[in-house]
Amino acid sequence: MATLDGFIKYSRQSAKAESPNDRISHFNEFYTPYTEQTLTQQTARCMDCGVPFCHYKCPLENNIPDFNQAAHEGRWEDAYTILTKTNPFPEFTGRICPAPCEQGCVLGINSEAVTIEEIEKTIAEKAFELSYVKAKKPTKYNGKKIAIIGSGPAGLSAAHYLNQAGYTITVYEKDKKLGGLLRYGIPDFKLEKKYIERRIQILIKEGIHFITETEVGKDIEFDMLEKNYDAIILAIGAQKPRSYDIESKNIIGVHYAMEYLTQANRIVSKEQKLSKINVKGKHVVVIGGGDTGSDCIGTANREGALSITQLDYHNKPPLIRSEKTPWPMDAVVYQESTSHQEGCNRIFKSFATHLNTEKNQLVSISISEVEIKNDVNGTKTKQKIPNTSRTIPCDILFIAIGFTGPKIHPSLKKIDFKRVSFNSKEYVTNDSKYYLLGDARIGQSLVVNALAEGRNIVNEIDRKLNLDRADL
Numbered sequence: 459m460a461t462l463d464g465f466i467k468y469s470r471q472s473a474k475a476e477s478p479n480d481r482i483s484h485f486n487e488f489y490t491p492y493t494e495q496t497l498t499q500q501t502a503r504c505m506d507c508g509v510p511f512c513h514y515k516c517p518l519e520n521n522i523p524d525f526n527q528a529a530h531e532g533r534w535e536d537a538y539t540i541l542t543k544t545n546p547f548p549e550f551t552g553r554i555c556p557a558p559c560e561q562g563c564v565l566g567i568n569s570e571a572v573t574i575e576e577i578e579k580t581i582a583e584k585a586f587e588l589s590y591v592k593a594k595k596p597t598k599y600n601g602k603k604i605a606i607i608g609s610g611p612a613g614l615s616a617a618h619y620l621n622q623a624g625y626t627i628t629v630y631e632k633d634k635k636l637g638g639l640l641r642y643g644i645p646d647f648k649l650e651k652k653y654i655e656r657r658i659q660i661l662i663k664e665g666i667h668f669i670t671e672t673e674v675g676k677d678i679e680f681d682m683l684e685k686n687y688d689a690i691i692l693a694i695g696a697q698k699p700r701s702y703d704i705e706s707k708n709i710i711g712v713h714y715a716m717e718y719l720t721q722a723n724r725i726v727s728k729e730q731k732l733s734k735i736n737v738k739g740k741h742v743v744v745i746g747g748g749d750t751g752s753d754c755i756g757t758a759n760r761e762g763a764l765s766i767t768q769l770d771y772h773n774k775p776p777l778i779r780s781e782k783t784p785w786p787m788d789a790v791v792y793q794e795s796t797s798h799q800e801g802c803n804r805i806f807k808s809f810a811t812h813l814n815t816e817k818n819q820l821v822s823i824s825i826s827e828v829e830i831k832n833d834v835n836g837t838k839t840k841q842k843i844p845n846t847s848r849t850i851p852c853d854i855l856f857i858a859i860g861f862t863g864p865k866i867h868p869s870l871k872k873i874d875f876k877r878v879s880f881n882s883k884e885y886v887t888n889d890s891k892y893y894l895l896g897d898a899r900i901g902q903s904l905v906v907n908a909l910a911e912g913r914n915i916v917n918e919i920d921r922k923l924n925l926d927r928a929d930l
């Protein structure tokens with residue numbers, strides 16, 4: 459244990475953030491790293507519980523008490539080694555993970571959780587700064603070739619682990635640059651793209667071959683891959699947007715959130731110059747209360763929107779552990795996103811009923827309060843509450859209500875894209891050459907789950923290709 463009484467002496471201190479007013483003037487990250495003293499105090503808060511619920515809550519099963527202890531003692535190489543035993547890219551999760559580990563922290567039952575995510579980020583950045591992060595080539599290749607389609611966190615994680623296990627890896631990516639949603643979905647103010655570049659350079663040095671601007675199914679055929687590879691991993695994400703049941707065809711100003719976020723990411727990284735969707739001086743409405751909706755809010759504030767309103771079906775969530783489920787394994791602690799702090803009118807329990815236009819241009823939305831009812835089959839239906847209708851100004855509407863699954867190329871009709879739970883260990887599809895991974899397998903999810911998927915698929919591939927690691 460770091461110290462015997464750190465959790466009594468010190469209260470939780472998050473990394474210092476730039477004020478909302480200041481940070482919306484730029485797209486960069488806005489947290490100041492911990493000072494040495496703060497890091498020592500914050501790591502001292504870990505109680506080194508007999509049963510570390512933080513570890514069980516983490517989809518990667520990170521050994522949190524041990525890396526925390528190493529960081530507390532300034533043993534940065536040890537801390538990084540312990541952390542990367544289970545987590546291939548802690549510099550990503552240390553920035554954008556919603557940190558289920560912190561929801562599991564026992565200290566959080568009657569105090570505030572240990573700042574595990576910030577400690578993880580500090581360890582990752584110290585390790586880079588002190589040159590402990592080095593490209594490691596596999597000692598021997600096993601002669602089997604694997605194609606990974608998609609370079610999001612799931613594809614990158616699988617490429618890393620399979621390469622280390624001795625497979626020859628080629629990653630195909632349809633976009634110009636690598637990273638999937640890390641690059642084209644998540645804005646720079648959450649994850650600056652230089653961290654993706656830095657990791658990719660290491661993966662290249664480790665021997666992974668990347669082919670960009672190549673859409674498999676369009677630019678090259680799946681048949682070609684079948685002939686040339688022993689296994690094909692479809693890490694193609696789940697980016698097919700869920701549509702909203704409101705008449706919006708041909709209305710100028712209605713967009714899916716990803717059109718906007720991809721554009722913003724391209725402009726910030728200078729991959730694109732002109733914007734098709736321009737929110738400056740406009741009334742923006744975002745439908746949907748998840749990460750995607752939040753990222754639209756943060757981006758629109760930085761791009762000078764006149765007003766931003768977010769509509770959410772749900773009731774306002776509690777910001778603390780619920781009284782019904784306070785225990786670590788079940789606790790869900792809702793937090794306001796940093797984008798909400800930057801300015802946004804949130805309307806809960808509401809939905810849009812009609813889009814009002816002038817000469818086809820969106821000008822306002824009629825909204826109504828709603829009650830969510832569960833029918834006998836457990837299906838949720840929304841019921842409009844009478845006499846609650848009103849109209850809000852809206853020039854631009856972003857639909858951010860989730861994704862229904864992967865965009866599937868017609869030549870992959872033979873593959874059963876059935877969605878399974880994260881806990882299922884089955885990655886192979888009905889066609890034994892093809893495997894599903896990440897959001898394409900489990901539905902829209904989290905970066906931490908995508909990384910875990912990439913690690914956990916190795917055993918299945920070894921088994922299916924009849925390889926024993928001892929053969930290496």
Ligand code: FAD
Binds near residue numbers: 554608613630637640
């Ligand atoms: P993706 O990241 O979607 O990558 C799939 C890749 O496959 C893409 O690069 C795509 O171009 C490529 N591809 C698809 N088809 C082909 C083809 N035929 N040929 C070649 N390439 C192809 N999670 C968090 O944990 N924290 C967050 O803060 C967070 N914020 C998010 C914000 C937004 C806006 C969104 C949309 C998601 C967010 N998520 C967040 C979720 C997280 O980004 C995803 O769960 C994760 O990226 C899934 O990884 P993946 O590798 O499975 O898929």
